[in-house]
Amino acid sequence: MTVVAGRTVQKWAHLVVGGYDLTGYVNQIGAAMWEYDTPGLMALDDAVQGGLPNEVTVSLGEVRGIFDNTATSGLHVALAAGAGSGYIITAIAGMRATIPNQVAYPDEGAVGIPAFCGRFNLLQYRQSGNDGILSAPLKFGGWDAGGLIAYDQPWGSLLVHDDGCTLNAGGTGIASGTGGQTTKGGYMVYHVWGYSGIAGDTATISVDDSADNSSFLALSGCTTGSIDVSTKPSGIVAIGKTATVRQYVRWQVALGTASDVDLTLSFIRGR
Amino acid sequence: MALALATVTNSIAALSVTGLTIKDLDEIPARADGRQATLIALPSFVTAFAMERDSFGGGSEAKMTVSYTLNYRLLYAPEGQGRAGTLENYDNMVALVMAFWDEVMAIDEFSGAVDIVPAGISNMGLVNDPADNQWIGCDVALRCIEFVN
Numbered sequence: 001m002t003v004v005a006g007r008t009v010q011k012w013a014h015l016v017v018g019g020y021d022l023t024g025y026v027n028q029i030g031a032a033m034w035e036y037d038t039p040g041l042m043a044l045d046d047a048v049q050g051g052l053p054n055e056v057t058v059s060l061g062e063v064r065g066i067f068d069n070t071a072t073s074g075l076h077v078a079l080a081a082g083a084g085s086g087y088i089i090t091a092i093a094g095m096r097a098t099i100p101n102q103v104a105y106p107d108e109g110a111v112g113i114p115a116f117c118g119r120f121n122l123l124q125y126r127q128s129g130n131d132g133i134l135s136a137p138l139k140f141g142g143w144d145a146g147g148l149i150a151y152d153q154p155w156g157s158l159l160v161h162d163d164g165c166t167l168n169a170g171g172t173g174i175a176s177g178t179g180g181q182t183t184k185g186g187y188m189v190y191h192v193w194g195y196s197g198i199a200g201d202t203a204t205i206s207v208d209d210s211a212d213n214s215s216f217l218a219l220s221g222c223t224t225g226s227i228d229v230s231t232k233p234s235g236i237v238a239i240g241k242t243a244t245v246r247q248y249v250r251w252q253v254a255l256g257t258a259s260d261v262d263l264t265l266s267f268i269r270g271r
Numbered sequence: 272m273a274l275a276l277a278t279v280t281n282s283i284a285a286l287s288v289t290g291l292t293i294k295d296l297d298e299i300p301a302r303a304d305g306r307q308a309t310l311i312a313l314p315s316f317v318t319a320f321a322m323e324r325d326s327f328g329g330g331s332e333a334k335m336t337v338s339y340t341l342n343y344r345l346l347y348a349p350e351g352q353g354r355a356g357t358l359e360n361y362d363n364m365v366a367l368v369m370a371f372w373d374e375v376m377a378i379d380e381f382s383g384a385v386d387i388v389p390a391g392i393s394n395m396g397l398v399n400d401p402a403d404n405q406w407i408g409c410d411v412a413l414r415c416i417e418f419v420n
Contacts, residue, residue, distance in 0.1 A: 007418055009416070
């Protein structure tokens with residue numbers, strides 16, 4: 001099933017936090033905020049108050065989690081020790097189709113779903129029993145100042161959220177953004193939430209771009225390099241603010257010693 | 272995007288539940304087959320129809336969310352079938368209802384509707400088939416959500 005254009009419901013949302021796919025452990029993603037402050041720039045005799053957008057606040061807000069201690073993947077295991085830390089987060093607004101089965105892998109591994117991405121501080125991990133079940137509300141703050149990047153927008157396009165990813169040899173991409181080629185860079189956000197192999201196995205996660213959605217080349221600098229995929233790595237890789245990104249982008253994996261990876265990868269085109 | 276009730280009922284009929292024959296809206300038998308458990312539409316098939324306007328605009332433009340309940344009757348076995356009568360089939364009937372719900376709750380994508388969830392069970396016990404014969408069975412209801420435009 002392909003991506004459906006239009007509205008969607010909570011059923012198809014996904015949340016990936018710090019290399020953990022927590023979709024099955026949360027039931028609400030708090031207000032994903034992208035807001036600029038507007039310091040007053042008006043003279044005393046100006047007729048109308050106004051301002052210019054200044055610095056941006058990006059934050060994920062509160063996530064309603066379900067208290068669950070499933071080993072290696074549950075919410076408690078993933079986050080209980082993490083309050084006060086910054087987490088790479090991808091909140092996927094799935095468009096009325098199941099991910100990852102909505103597209104045939106690997107030919108159409110690029111899905112183009114809106115994804116809210118960033119590195120946010122986990123301010124509070126709280127276990128609560130007020131709802132009848134034991135819940136675990138999570139409060140995320142603004143972007144982690146320990147990991148600032150040169151881009152001020154959190155919304156991008158999901159390129160893949162799938163298990164068993166290997167070399168994307170013939171996959172097509174998606175035209176991220178609203179137009180064609182841009183020269184304002186961008187950044188990718190990745191999570192490797194599983195792999196096939198043994199501890200210490202490696203792979204390289206990257207983004208390819210293309211002018212015609214057929215002939216792809218590696219997007220220069222938009223790569224993790226070889227990383228240990230056995231430790232649920234996640235991260236942000238930003239390219240230069242003036243880098244050229246051709247119209248179409250797709251995900252790419254170059255396997256090192258790992259046999260495959262379970263990957264969530266998004267790309268946010270600079271503007 | 273128009274309402275897609277026919278697609279929804281087709282999708283329900285296409286669910287695979289071991290031991291249960293699910294009839295589409297145009298397949299309701301005049302008399303249920305006593306050799307198999309059958310799920311058929313009730314005469315009061317669509318109930319609790321509601322439309323919520325989600326945006327500005329006229330009918331051709333406004334985004335609307337439509338929800339409704341579809342009511343089905345499970346006919347498990349004719350009354351008196353088996354040596355011990357009704358009670359002999361009761362546990363198997365309950366198990367089949369739960370198997371049906373398992374199938375519904377496991378739906379990821381559902382052609383025709385944005386979402387479909389169990390909405391209730393009622394009249395568990397003796398129910399009538401279209402020919403007014405008594406069966407052991409129950410009524411089940413499914414809540415559907417569709418987007419319009």
